[in-house]
Amino acid sequence: MKKTFLTALALSGALCLISWGFKGHRAVATIAQKHLTSNTAYVVSAYLSGSSLADVSTWADENKDRATAPWHFMNLPLGLSHDQFVKLVSQSDGNVYSAIVKTEAQLKDKSLSVEQKNEALKYLIHLVGDAHQPMHVAGKEDKGGNTIQVRFDNKGTNLHTLWDSRLIDHEGLSEADIAKTYDTATPAQIAAWEKDSPLEWLWESYQISTQLYAATKPGQEIDEAYYKKYIPVVRQRIDQAGIRLAGELNKLFGNEAVPQVKAAPPVQAAVPAGLVKLEDLKNFTGKNVSVQGKIYSVKDISSMVLANMGAAYPNQLLTLAFKGDTKALANTLEGKVVSVSGQVIEYRGKPEIIITSTDQVKVQ
Template structure:
């Protein structure tokens, strides 16, 4: 059964972030508003003083081979609730199992503060992912990434439309998004927080099934579509925030935090990493290795938290995607059409090889 339904990544290697930067921060901010005072203290302690909104996209920005599948869940359409629960229960390494694992980690009294910090940052993000309908959807179209549509006279795809395009259309500032979306009644809060993570993703599955039934490749997304579904997006973001707060209150409301200072391990000796030179055409076979590879930049895209550049061919036929973040992000507007040499670990992201670069010295052109 596990082989038949392979719960792997969806989407293309341009790495669209679920709910976009605005959506994830809104979810975290809504959750923060609904924490008990003790939970808020514990969360702040584990996050080392950072706000929940500030770490809301950390899990996307620090994905790797192990954690990349945690953001998604692929299922065939047409499942009954019982069939859905059976398949999800039998699966592993997806958004549902990742939420359960991170919550178990946060209950584990033997974990270090750094381990709790990482688990909490994942949970904050993954609860949001579970409520994005296109993150619980079909494998064959990579969660709607291959379904091209037009919105606001521009080309996009179904996944991106639901990640950020509909939210962006509202034109609201971050604070106004939270003010507008955080509209749950006390009765709704009680009901939403009593639902299990299985029900969260079942709701997303039902919505994505409806979206698939109503869209055709090349379709123009009109005002009627926007007016129909922006309330759905508002509700899903609000539900994610309210439910995240509920989970954190269950975990931390009665917890007494004891943060101990751990002396960091000394840095490894310099020049101990083995770097293998590979041809761009062979990059897919180098997954998991730290390599040096050269290729021409054919296209790029700034998604806010990082710049994604495609080597070897333009998207979607690229041989390698390089994600520039941190200080390296500033190179994004300097390397279009240039031939560059990149050094870093090759990961498999949504079926395509990718290298994440934070140090500008790892790129030469």
């Protein structure tokens, strides 16, 4: 079987395949962010210049690169057995499977620049979501369901778009509520899902898309019964994608030193007296700021010392992560008011600043 088998698809068809839509991809990324280890979160934030996973989760769709358009999907013959599927996919190239393998290899490559890893990471964040959208591992003849016209909510659509976004939109949940509602995996499920390889993620999608072809006919009016039957599948696939993305990133970066990247220009002039309010830090992710507040609690976790500003854990408004030689300073700060400068990152939904120099902290 030639490796080019799965790349023989017109680029015009490739460019129209957008997986999960904006809400779905951001939900995958938001779930993943919550399940990153502390070190992984710092490394990822450094490679992404302070952006969160959700912030860059749709970049690969927005980038519109014709050379990488086929990376988002995989078109296959129907009726393959597991062994046939594994053999065909493992020998293929220029599709979502080979792209995941390629980007993970790039992220392990110590010779690549921070800029190259930034791009590889943005692709990987997106492609793990793509791999879990069933209609992105589907039939070649109908371009992953794009040519199968149906109606839903009194509007014309197609089977691919139905699964990208229409079922999710029908729920009427906000972006934040989608991530919260979908993130329901138990510890046992997390352990099991993270053990599966990308080949198995794709096999799962292939099995589901096979079922969808049998359940969805051209011209069909998609009713509430269909929605209630399949929205749990949508939720699980997005949850699985988030958990597995976190698992892959933790394996890649769990023990990696935080890369040194050039800091973004300060944004102090955008706020009164050069200080950002603690309550507003969520709006400054990825920016260099100065902030002031009381340290309510301090915890030494060996690899770093965490100091909570604005309130004690878990109600803190900002966490300061003291690393290296600055840890000794952190242990003297409880109960004191300090001024801090540094880049804001997001970790598990809360703002943090990494402290690597005592010059970043001044006791008032």
